[in-house]
Amino acid sequence: MKRHVFLFLLIATVSYCSAQVIKGKIIDSASGKPIAGANIYLNGTYKGTTSNNEGMFTINSAETNIPLMVSCIGYEAQPVFDYAGKDLVIALKPKSIILREVTVGADALSREAEMKIFLTEFIGSANKDCIIGNPDDIYFTYRKSSQLLTANADKPLIIYNKRLGYKITYFLGGFTNQVDATTYNGDFFFAEDTAGLQPKQLKKILKARDEAYFGSQMHFIRALWADKLKQEGFELGDHKSYQDIIKTRMGQKFISLTVTLGQGQRSLALVAPLNITYKGRSSFLKQTATNQETLIAANGFYDNDILWGGEMGGQRINQMLPFEFQPSN
Numbered sequence: 001m002k003r004h005v006f007l008f009l010l011i012a013t014v015s016y017c018s019a020q021v022i023k024g025k026i027i028d029s030a031s032g033k034p035i036a037g038a039n040i041y042l043n044g045t046y047k048g049t050t051s052n053n054e055g056m057f058t059i060n061s062a063e064t065n066i067p068l069m070v071s072c073i074g075y076e077a078q079p080v081f082d083y084a085g086k087d088l089v090i091a092l093k094p095k096s097i098i099l100r101e102v103t104v105g106a107d108a109l110s111r112e113a114e115m116k117i118f119l120t121e122f123i124g125s126a127n128k129d130c131i132i133g134n135p136d137d138i139y140f141t142y143r144k145s146s147q148l149l150t151a152n153a154d155k156p157l158i159i160y161n162k163r164l165g166y167k168i169t170y171f172l173g174g175f176t177n178q179v180d181a182t183t184y185n186g187d188f189f190f191a192e193d194t195a196g197l198q199p200k201q202l203k204k205i206l207k208a209r210d211e212a213y214f215g216s217q218m219h220f221i222r223a224l225w226a227d228k229l230k231q232e233g234f235e236l237g238d239h240k241s242y243q244d245i246i247k248t249r250m251g252q253k254f255i256s257l258t259v260t261l262g263q264g265q266r267s268l269a270l271v272a273p274l275n276i277t278y279k280g281r282s283s284f285l286k287q288t289a290t291n292q293e294t295l296i297a298a299n300g301f302y303d304n305d306i307l308w309g310g311e312m313g314g315q316r317i318n319q320m321l322p323f324e325f326q327p328s329n
Contacts, residue, residue: 024088038072041189048189114140124316133158151175165205167193190322215278218300267293283310
């Protein structure tokens with residue numbers, strides 16, 4: 001049992017090494033008054049807190065490239081990219097009031113049918129391994145003519161991933177499903193949800209986390225950043241490493257990946273979809289716009305819009321891991 005407790009403590013505290021203090025104040029952009037209870041978090045990590053009655057907050061973290069997100073009910077979410085070593089004053093704008101559209105009659109889907117689609121395409125399944133604690137906060141719109149289902153939520157979704165032992169607070173930006181195409185976006189942070197579990201249960205969770213990690217988007221980005229694609233089991237045709245890509249493919253018309261290295265940062269730019277194979281499972285990666293660079297980080301973070309297809313494109317919320325995660329083997 002001690003072994004598993006140590007592992008979980010290590011996961012939860014690893015990013016405190018060389019930590020910095022991120023601090024600031026959240027205010028209303030119109031009145032200048034402090035906002036209490038705003039959520040401030042490093043997107044996709046364990047690092048999250050809320051503002052106090054004076055709008056003040058502090059977060060300890062060694063991260064510098066993951067966006068700091070500020071979200072509050074009734075306000076527009078705001079990302080902060082330049083926060084290292086600064087006393088921040090973050091002004092939130094009130095959200096515009098949007099009238100919800102209600103579909104009735106022959107064009108309507110039942111809420112049960114809408115929720116089943118949402119759980120399958122957003123969570124990844126409709127079983128009890130990963131559940132939403134506040135499903136009534138989700139509202140749907142369905143257009144029969146285009147078979148378009150959209151989902152939104154004014155409050156953050158509280159998701160309990162029992163298989164991986166996480167509680168996820170997810171601020172849904174939007175969700176659309178149409179025939180075979182699903183898109184969604186949002187910001188989120190994690191908390192451990194393993195209190196009271198027995199050693200056997202903890203061991204099962206660690207194994208499930210490893211299974212979710214290997215061959216995932218996070219695993220690929222980390223391997224790409226570290227120039228360990230081959231060692232980590234990824235195949236990109238004859239692209240084996242950064243140096244192979246840079247030295248032998250630059251300028252040739254069939255190049256699919258360019259990687260820029262410098263001062264501890266990596267970025268990639270795709271001019272064509274990149275085919276990826278991991279243990280016989282095929283995926284592809286492409287960017288939503290040409291001539292753009294995507295920053296990638298050692299922990300698996302990436303910015304800008306990337307589209308994943310195939311095996312990696314099928315990964316959903318029930319397979320998400322925090323950026324602090326490290327596999328146990």
